[in-house]
Amino acid sequence: MSLLNAALRRLFDLLLYPFQSLPAAVGLTVVSLLAAIGMLWAFKKTSNQAGIEAAKRRIYAGVFEIRLFNDSFRQIWRAQAAILRANLTYLRHQLKPMLFILPPLVLAVAQLQFQYAYAPPAAGSRTVLEATLAPGWESGGVETSPSGKPRAELVLPAGLVAETPALWIPSERTLTWRLRVEQPGDQTIAVRIGGRLYEKSLDGARPLERRSPVRPGRSWLDQLVYPAEPPLPADGALERVSVDLAPAEVALPGWTVREMVGVPAWMTVFFLLSILFAFALRKRFGVTF
Amino acid sequence: MRPDRRPRLVRAPAAALLAGSLTLAVALTLAGCGDTGDARVASRSVVILGFDGLDHELTGKLIAEGRLPNFARLAEANGLGKLGTSVPPQSPVAWSDFITGSDAGVHGIFDFVHRDPKTMLPYLSTSRVVADPDAGEPWTLGDCQIPVDGGQMELLRHGTPFWEKLERAGVETTVMRMPANFPPSGSATRELSGMGTPDVLGTYGTFTFYTSELFYDDSKISGGGEAVEAWAEDGIVSTELIGPDNPFTKAKTKATAPFQVHLDPDEPVAKLVVGDEERILKVGEWSDWVPVSLDLGTCGKLLMTPSIPAIARFYLKSVEPEFELYVSPLNLDPANPVMPISTPPDFAAELAETTGPFYTQGMPEDTKAFEGDVLGRDQFLEQVRIAHDEMVVQYQRLLADWRGGLLFLYFGAADLTQHTMMETLDPSHPRFDPEVSPKYADVIPRTYALFDEFLGYVLEHAPEDALVVVMSDHGFTSWRRAFALNTWLWRNGYLAVRDPQSALDAKLFGAVDWSETRAYGLGINGLYLNLQGREKEGVVPASERLRLMQELKEKLLAEIDPATGRPAITQVFLREETYVDGGHREIGPDLVIGYAKGTRGSSASALGELEEEVLSDNTEEWPGDHLMDPDAVPGVLLTNRPLVRPAPTLRELHWSILAEFGVADDRAPN
Numbered sequence: 001m002s003l004l005n006a007a008l009r010r011l012f013d014l015l016l017y018p019f020q021s022l023p024a025a026v027g028l029t030v031v032s033l034l035a036a037i038g039m040l041w042a043f044k045k046t047s048n049q050a051g052i053e054a055a056k057r058r059i060y061a062g063v064f065e066i067r068l069f070n071d072s073f074r075q076i077w078r079a080q081a082a083i084l085r086a087n088l089t090y091l092r093h094q095l096k097p098m099l100f101i102l103p104p105l106v107l108a109v110a111q112l113q114f115q116y117a118y119a120p121p122a123a124g125s126r127t128v129l130e131a132t133l134a135p136g137w138e139s140g141g142v143e144t145s146p147s148g149k150p151r152a153e154l155v156l157p158a159g160l161v162a163e164t165p166a167l168w169i170p171s172e173r174t175l176t177w178r179l180r181v182e183q184p185g186d187q188t189i190a191v192r193i194g195g196r197l198y199e200k201s202l203d204g205a206r207p208l209e210r211r212s213p214v215r216p217g218r219s220w221l222d223q224l225v226y227p228a229e230p231p232l233p234a235d236g237a238l239e240r241v242s243v244d245l246a247p248a249e250v251a252l253p254g255w256t257v258r259e260m261v262g263v264p265a266w267m268t269v270f271f272l273l274s275i276l277f278a279f280a281l282r283k284r285f286g287v288t289f
Numbered sequence: 290m291r292p293d294r295r296p297r298l299v300r301a302p303a304a305a306l307l308a309g310s311l312t313l314a315v316a317l318t319l320a321g322c323g324d325t326g327d328a329r330v331a332s333r334s335v336v337i338l339g340f341d342g343l344d345h346e347l348t349g350k351l352i353a354e355g356r357l358p359n360f361a362r363l364a365e366a367n368g369l370g371k372l373g374t375s376v377p378p379q380s381p382v383a384w385s386d387f388i389t390g391s392d393a394g395v396h397g398i399f400d401f402v403h404r405d406p407k408t409m410l411p412y413l414s415t416s417r418v419v420a421d422p423d424a425g426e427p428w429t430l431g432d433c434q435i436p437v438d439g440g441q442m443e444l445l446r447h448g449t450p451f452w453e454k455l456e457r458a459g460v461e462t463t464v465m466r467m468p469a470n471f472p473p474s475g476s477a478t479r480e481l482s483g484m485g486t487p488d489v490l491g492t493y494g495t496f497t498f499y500t501s502e503l504f505y506d507d508s509k510i511s512g513g514g515e516a517v518e519a520w521a522e523d524g525i526v527s528t529e530l531i532g533p534d535n536p537f538t539k540a541k542t543k544a545t546a547p548f549q550v551h552l553d554p555d556e557p558v559a560k561l562v563v564g565d566e567e568r569i570l571k572v573g574e575w576s577d578w579v580p581v582s583l584d585l586g587t588c589g590k591l592l593m594t595p596s597i598p599a600i601a602r603f604y605l606k607s608v609e610p611e612f613e614l615y616v617s618p619l620n621l622d623p624a625n626p627v628m629p630i631s632t633p634p635d636f637a638a639e640l641a642e643t644t645g646p647f648y649t650q651g652m653p654e655d656t657k658a659f660e661g662d663v664l665g666r667d668q669f670l671e672q673v674r675i676a677h678d679e680m681v682v683q684y685q686r687l688l689a690d691w692r693g694g695l696l697f698l699y700f701g702a703a704d705l706t707q708h709t710m711m712e713t714l715d716p717s718h719p720r721f722d723p724e725v726s727p728k729y730a731d732v733i734p735r736t737y738a739l740f741d742e743f744l745g746y747v748l749e750h751a752p753e754d755a756l757v758v759v760m761s762d763h764g765f766t767s768w769r770r771a772f773a774l775n776t777w778l779w780r781n782g783y784l785a786v787r788d789p790q791s792a793l794d795a796k797l798f799g800a801v802d803w804s805e806t807r808a809y810g811l812g813i814n815g816l817y818l819n820l821q822g823r824e825k826e827g828v829v830p831a832s833e834r835l836r837l838m839q840e841l842k843e844k845l846l847a848e849i850d851p852a853t854g855r856p857a858i859t860q861v862f863l864r865e866e867t868y869v870d871g872g873h874r875e876i877g878p879d880l881v882i883g884y885a886k887g888t889r890g891s892s893a894s895a896l897g898e899l900e901e902e903v904l905s906d907n908t909e910e911w912p913g914d915h916l917m918d919p920d921a922v923p924g925v926l927l928t929n930r931p932l933v934r935p936a937p938t939l940r941e942l943h944w945s946i947l948a949e950f951g952v953a954d955d956r957a958p959n
Contacts, residue, residue, distance in 0.1 A: 128567070128569055145554070145555050147554035147555050148554065149553070149554050163571070164558045164569050164570075164571050165553070165556040165558055166553075166558075167551070167553045167556070167558045167559065167560055167569060168553050168554060168555075169524070169551045169560065170523075176560060176569055178569040
């Protein structure tokens with residue numbers, strides 16, 4: 001997983017490099033167009049186009065039948081049953097191309113999430129850094145205070161200031177600091193604990209670059225969800241390190257898209273544009289869906 | 290109203306209002322008063338900076354010391370004007386005078402509190418909840434109930450606001466935090482309600498103090514705060530924020546929001562967890578605004594209103610040896626207010642969206658927490674500064690978007706800092722502490738300097754042709770001596786008690802024998818006769834009223850303070866001689882007491898209590914005041930060019946503002 005993520009990180013860094021200094025909407029438009037083209041191509045290659053056409057025709061026929069024989073209950077019920085069967089057939093024909101399209105799309109979305117979902121930390125803003133200790137950390141050579149609090153040191157680059165001492169919550173195995181961003185930049189925060197350094201990036205030099213709220217541990221699921229940074233060492237005292245990042249907005253002409261009910265702004269824009277491009281290009285690709 | 294003319298601050302849709310979550314919704318229409326209006330489209334721009342409690346004498350002194358360079362610019366150009374205040378010089382009365390251009394006989398606000406003569410109980414003078422008398426019982430379903438009528442907030446100030454007259458003449462008005470304007474009048478293009486706006490509980494601000502101290506004496510915070518016991522178990526304090534009554538349960542329950550505070554075992558730092566919100570706080574730090582959802586339980590969920598939105602600020606006072614956490618009054622969430630606080634209704638949400646959440650309660654400065662020692666002097670000052678800074682950010686934004694018309698911006702910091710810190714400028718004050726007071730002697734001048742700084746910003750950013758008006762509702766002075774009016778009435782045979790032994794312990798006239806009482810005091814400046822046919826147990830015949838009023842006036846004016854050798858009272862106003870008969874004069878006191886400069890009615894007497902002494906030193910944590918003879922506490926008037934119509938008083942200023950826009954009114958006084 002980590003090798004795949006490393007390769008994808010490089011690919012997307014390269015792909016999005018020309019858009020780093022441009023408004024997010026520009027890069028998203030290009031990415032949505034490429035995604036629409038990719039999905040159309042994959043759909044055409046992997047779907048039963050004739051079957052889809054036939055299923056759609058049967059649905060149209062059923063609807064037409066209901067309109068024609070609207071005074072006959074029997075005919076209406078029969079037409080509705082035919083529409084239902086055709087719908088199921090249609091969905092079955094969609095399933096196969098989705099199996100080909102979804103896995104790369106999920107990986108791409110995971111990468112795009114960390115390029116577009118989070119705003120760069122602004123000067124004067126605050127964030128919270130949380131280091132979660134691994135289960136069984138007590139036996140890992142981590143020094144503790146008399147109260148049982150693990151001794152940890154925060155190593156901060158210039159431009160970041162810790163406003164609080166470490167807060168230890170034993171039930172959550174977390175050490176938490178509140179940080180203030182004095183000078184945004186591509187920064188690396190390090191937590192020294194048990195004689196080792198654990199790093200977490202906090203990049204804010206450019207509007208568009210990889211930013212992740214979590215540096216994951218060895219958990220496969222964590223790595224799938226947070227692929228933007230390499231995982232922490234498996235034998236370390238820390239299980240994960242996270243920072244709070246503010247959600248980013250996407251400014252379109254006449255519409256500033258914001259995070260809504262947990263859906264990041266970029267995702268709204270990406271899916272809207274992808275669908276629009278796919279509809280616009282479907283005839284050129286000779287695809288029906 | 291002209292929705293097409295309202296510039297919006299943001300394009301994003303405003304947060305949806307929480308439908309039916311509380312009892313309150315207002316559609317208030319103020320009756321027109323027959324002014325002619327002027328059909329010409331106004332072209333002038335007027336910015337009014339309303340600084341509550343800015344004192345004329347102190348302003349002059351600080352100008353002379355060079356502390357207020359922008360005030361000095363205006364004073365040099367047009368003089369430092371004295372602005373005559375209201376009778377009595379209390380903020381709701383004074384601002385209502387300015388708003389309506391009339392006195393209390395018209396607008397009906399005579400004091401912070403009025404009394405119902407049928408029950409002899411006081412009530413807040415500026416707004417009330419009005420229940421629908423035709424509403425039936427709530428519908429019930431198991432343990433739940435559906436209120437049939439939630440009641441409506443009613444603004445008790447009458448008269449026509451100057452902005453309504455301007456709007457009728459086509460002038461766009463923005464009125465920010467005007468006191469005595471809750472619920473908002475609805476007649477400005479944009480307005481945000483100010484002094485008088487309650488918290489979520491419906492009070493003028495009730496903070497909560499969470500403490501692990503056993504036997505904490507909560508009497509010292511009663512009336513302004515609640516104390517809640519809170520202990521840490523395994524380093525976690527689990528408790529809850531307490532909201533208003535849950536309207537959806539038959540049983541008396543409260544809407545609440547659980548929260549936890551995780552304490553570090555070694556360091557003075559904690560994590561606050563309220564719902565999905567988390568904050569890391571060191572001891573001695575304020576949080577930013579934390580959104581709070583007060584849970585309305587299963588009944589609320591069934592009725593599609595699961596919670597009441599609010600916002601709160603937290604101050605971690607201590608973790609060792611005692612856990613002490615101050616939580617601000619639960620303010621209405623401006624993004625989703627459950628009571629009307631702005632015109633248009635989504636204006637508050639737009640402000641919150643562009644400049645962040647803000648104090649919505651009318652008087653954000655938590656003097657009650659300061660008086661009760663929950664907030665120390667420095668913490669209180671920090672809180673005052675937070676509230677002030679929120680206003681400045683908002684006002685700067687409004688100014689940037691302003692396209693002319695009238696812009697009124699209110700600031701309250703001077704009033705509250707002078708109320709609480711005035712002894713720092715007065716070594717003869719009974720509370721002056723030579724060790725502590727001098728350290729804070731610059732607090733009030735600094736507050737004035739903050740205003741000066743904002744005035745400088747306005748002068749720089751307002752359109753060149755804009756008229757800039759700096760005004761205050763009243764001045765300020767040191768309050769050294771307290772006059773117990775009810776005790777004076779008792780000692781002089783006008784007020785009788787049933788049992789002299791227990792008279793000093795009773796509250797709200799509990800000791801008074803009404804059958805033998807001819808007069809009583811309520812509110813700081815109000816003196817009422819116990820009149821037959823008006824008061825519940827009135828004994829004074831109407832034919833005796835004027836004679837008794839005159840007698841009381843003469844005796845009160847003859848009262849000498851033995852500590853100073855000077856009169857304790859310098860003016861007594863008879864109702865009929867002071868107020869016009871504008872339809873609401875009958876609400877007011879029969880006499881209004883104008884205490885000598887430095888003397889004020891005692892707080893206990895204002896709420897119907899009796900005390901040992903008539904005159905005593907003021908030892909309250911409230912060393913400054915203005916509820917005295919109006920001539921002793923004039924306000925300030927400064928302008929960047931001469932007014933078309935001079936304004937020697939607050940009431941006159943109303944007409945002067947209209948005149949600046951060329952809006953005529955046949956009823957304007959000469």
